[in-house]
Amino acid sequence: MATRPTPGKKSQETLKASPTGQKTQPRKVPSRRSKAEPDGQRTSASWTQDPEGVRRDILATARAEFVENGLSGARVDKIAAQTSTSKRMIYYYFGDKEGLYRAVLEEAYAGIRKLEKNLDLGALKPTEALAALTGFTFDYHADNPDFVRLVMVENIHHARHLATSSKIGALNSSAIDMIREIYGRGLEDGVFRPGINPIDIHLTISALSFYNVSNQASIQQVFGHDMAAPKARLRRRHSVIDTVTQMVSV
Amino acid sequence: MATRPTPGKKSQETLKASPTGQKTQPRKVPSRRSKAEPDGQRTSASWTQDPEGVRRDILATARAEFVENGLSGARVDKIAAQTSTSKRMIYYYFGDKEGLYRAVLEEAYAGIRKLEKNLDLGALKPTEALAALTGFTFDYHADNPDFVRLVMVENIHHARHLATSSKIGALNSSAIDMIREIYGRGLEDGVFRPGINPIDIHLTISALSFYNVSNQASIQQVFGHDMAAPKARLRRRHSVIDTVTQMVSV
DNA sequence: AGCAAAATTAACTGATAAGTACATTTACAC
DNA sequence: GTGTAAATGTACTTATCAGTTAATTTTGCT
Known part of the structure; x- marks a missing residue:
């Protein structure tokens, strides 16, 4: 049991920290959630990139979840919901749930x-x-x-x-x-x-x-x-x- | 807890004879406790009740699973598969997964x-x-x-x-x-x-x-x-x- | 013998959870 | 400016899982 799904196609190797070698300058991040307008259109979802900040955000949120519920009990969806980013980014930066846990x-x-x-x-x-x-x-x-x-x-x-x-x-x-x-x-x-x-x-x-x-x-x-x-x-x-x-x- | 002493004790495991998977048929149920006849045939739909034994069987199997995988990581289906009884019996005797865990x-x-x-x-x-x-x-x-x-x-x-x-x-x-x-x-x-x-x-x-x-x-x-x-x-x-x-x- | 309660079986279900596809936007080098 | 790789958002898929439904058999009792 507990086999690795190994989805195939693309393997993310992106574990680089900051692409720019600079010190982590905490840029001010506007809420990066785009909101839908009443007319159904979506606002020109504007956001600033902040890979390092996103990473830290995910890590901190994930730690709380793993600490509280363990590895099996932790829910990726819940972690995603509590970050200011999306589930997609968790997989982008950490590969899978275990990768995230390992980082924590x-x-x-x-x-x-x-x-x-x-x-x-x-x-x-x-x-x-x-x-x-x-x-x-x-x-x-x-x-x-x-x-x-x-x-x-x-x-x-x-x-x-x-x-x-x-x-x-x-x-x-x-x-x-x-x-x-x-x-x-x-x-x-x-x-x-x-x-x-x-x-x-x-x-x-x-x-x-x-x-x-x-x-x-x-x-x-x-x-x-x-x-x-x-x-x-x-x-x-x-x-x-x-x-x-x-x-x-x- | 059943108090009645267990009548006949047979620790017999049986292969799950899958009855060709047809839908909603009145079923012949070959049981885990149906014993092989001397001639090798199995008596159809015959089993001995053994509430206390079933309970112990479930408890012991569940303990191993909870010990190995924790509460969240444990799988009721897996426990059921490893007992000589069925998942239904787990719920019959222990109510739900947590009830089973609590008993363990x-x-x-x-x-x-x-x-x-x-x-x-x-x-x-x-x-x-x-x-x-x-x-x-x-x-x-x-x-x-x-x-x-x-x-x-x-x-x-x-x-x-x-x-x-x-x-x-x-x-x-x-x-x-x-x-x-x-x-x-x-x-x-x-x-x-x-x-x-x-x-x-x-x-x-x-x-x-x-x-x-x-x-x-x-x-x-x-x-x-x-x-x-x-x-x-x-x-x-x-x-x-x-x-x-x-x-x-x- | 017959009946009701207890025990047991197989199959089903609705929800959830991990992981993915794919489009879109940003950042940056030239 | 423009091309491109990194970063991000939205929506989807597929398997799995806890728990149920409903039928069937056993068993104790009278």
């Missing part, structure tokens, strides 16, 4: 990676550095439920879109490198106990941060506990940092 | 709750009891990815089916009661440090157990680390128990 996913991963790169924990002592990294990770997940939900969706689909995305593979191990570095310093300082695998540290931090968002709804239903409430979130943040700290300390 | 979900929750109930950790000392509970939880998740995936799917849908299920609400807090009891004993014995909320212990155990299954695919893609591999799983199990132990110990 890649953008989401790019987001967290960018922030991670800007983290500089070198000035902090190992224990504080690890606590800061944990706090940052926890906050990023809590502040970006869209990202969390996209990853959930992708895992439901066995991450097969990550697998076929050229943009994501392997570049992400920077997170683990960072932990490895902090852990190494902690060992030297004698404040961390030896024998811990950096991957385990990463998995622990990620799991505790991710779960708090991903399973918020079911926890709420089953236990009546609202992890999204500001107070609960802060308490939990503390607890997570504490847990990670205890985990590595001598 | 309820069954999944009932499964873990039943096992939890049978856990008796009273004989163990607090530290060992908590370690045992953690190990059990970790193993249950790893051994039942279906359950994990259903919970993921349900969270994508904001747990609105849990919310409307009469069978699930509030009954599940036994898990936290168990932890509260262990934690209390640990405090008395002076082996656990005070000031920890039992909910945090539960969330930590659950998160670490859940994530290892729920995010297995994306972790594999992004970090090239296979958490499902037996060796990795066992190592991780150790680490999780260790983390939880450290978390509560003085």
